[in-house]
Amino acid sequence: MGRITGRTAGRTTGVGAAGTSEPKKKAHRTHRWRRALLATLITGAVVVPLSGAARPEIPAPAPAALAPVTAATLDETYAANRANAAEASRMAAAHGNRERAAADRAMADPSRHFLSFDGRGPGLATEVFGDLAHADRIAVLVPGSDTSIDTYDRFRDAARALHERLTREAPHGTRTAVMAWLGYETPATVSTTVTTAGRAEEAAPKLREFIRHLPALTADRKPRISLLCHSYGSVVCGRAASHLDVDDIALVGSPGTGADTAAALRTPARVWAARGSDDWVAEVPHVRLDLFGTVVGFGTDPMSPSFGARVFAAGDGGHSDYFRPGSTSLVNLARVVLGETSEVRHG
Template identity: 70%
Template sequence: MVTGELGTDEGGPRRRGRVLRALTAALITAAVVVPLSGAARPRIPAPAPARLAEITAATLPQAYAANRANALEAARMAAAHGDTGRARTERALANPSRQLLAFDGRGTGRVTEVFGDLARADRTAVLVPGSDTSLDTYARFRATATALAARLAQEAPPGTRTAVVAWLGYETPGTVSATVLTTGRAEQAAAGLGEFIRDLHAVTGRTAHVALLCHSYGSVVCGRAADRLTVDDIALIGSPGTGAADVRALHTTARVWAARGGDDWVAEVPHVRAHVFGTTVGFGTDPVDPAFGARVFAAGDGGHSDYFRPGSVSLANLARIVLGERAEVSRA
């Protein structure tokens, strides 16, 4: 059975019916295709995550070292298993220059990497990725973090210390999957994100400014976690929605921002929430819609993967948000 909660959709019953049929078809197709495709690849063996003492500014070096050692052991196991691609990624993570706050090579993998001096940072950006992000595609996610870190280093006022954290702390859904249409995976991730932000404050101190930058399905994660996060800013970029009707429904004291590039395909995603066979599909109000109530900022003409492109309007504005330069953020 399919029912709908379509909010302010003015397309009429005919359009609503088409949307619901399309969502139903996508859900059924993904439910059949994805398990079959996922079953084709055997699971890659890896050690359990390193056992760490409570992470504080003083214990950061030990945590980084333990997670690098764990990544190196995971690389050995992956190589013995015959997965040279995973082994190559994990060997790179084990490089002495890498600052791994967390690492888990099991399954699709999870990693939290720090860029900059986290213990001394006045302003920290935490990046939350969207679908199809895993250890196997981590280089792409890491590139967004390094681009932001470089921009912050360029723009930060004298004396302002910055850090960027790439948080791949959850199992992201596949772009073509049943899970990408629902908040289920985001709800599972929300507790982990909340715990991470609490740990982050134990390192940086409560006075440090924290901005959460949430891309694509990552904005659904941030939406589900918002009421438990002590952060100053939440930026939703390339968002299909958060699962909330508006900013008030997020129950957060953070400033909420939103942007979408002119060539981002997510603009074509129907902003509805529909009940399909007992599952809620879709994420509701478009975050760049004035009805949502976010501070909408300019993202230029880029596509879905271009928000952190060096030299882009969107990257410049995201850096300004992290640095607290709210008046300098260009509006859409």
């Protein structure tokens, strides 16, 4: 459950000051959560079709045709994807979409390093920060809802802030890389899809394949890999976890993973969890309900003792503040990536 459970932990059952028994209070809360979830479904059913109808498809070229990428061909891959982004920008501009044209044009900048780029629809991209081929420590960021090429800058800012922190904190001789993996179509925050695991189930095989291919990109090194999963991205990581060869999985601002415990993720990786004290996701019902044949919600709160994750401090930030420069959460995430687990400040 979410924060409400934490508030009631340790209380005895029976009649309280208001004369209401604890089981009745629980039943009332569950009823309220069910109504909230149904309201979300109804809202999404209306909002999603209308927003989709109002937003025509933006033309873009197919992704660059590339041979399987290796450490030796990274520079060629980066160049090809920049060229593809530049063409996507021209097509978007000709279509009259200045915002998308500007976003694509920024991605075509010579300083950018994209392992993949697809400007069609909401857009997909994987950007690299640092020397991937020679990295000893790699962090892969998996984003949550409402992340697309149109909103990519905020995701990029998170990855860049982490890489800058790692560069400052890494022991002498330790090389780091951060990968911003926008490898799936994220759900809209106000939609039916954000309350179900459908998008996560589609994304999980893609994330597994991406992680499986990483050794080919690191010059046959065996880097330490950390998966940092934000919000709905933690649902994606939960679905993919049992087939991922990673050292750490950190869940931040998570609505749940779909698993009742960290052990149920069936991963040898260390599983971490954090939530800022001002994060609204604490109020999201951590339940899993079958509504008209559709499973809604993601179950146990990863922050709860029953889940069994290694909880670390995230300070007083909100839902979008986990990678804010100087924040407690960013400091601790960097320590997880660097393998300095004894230095992680626990929550």
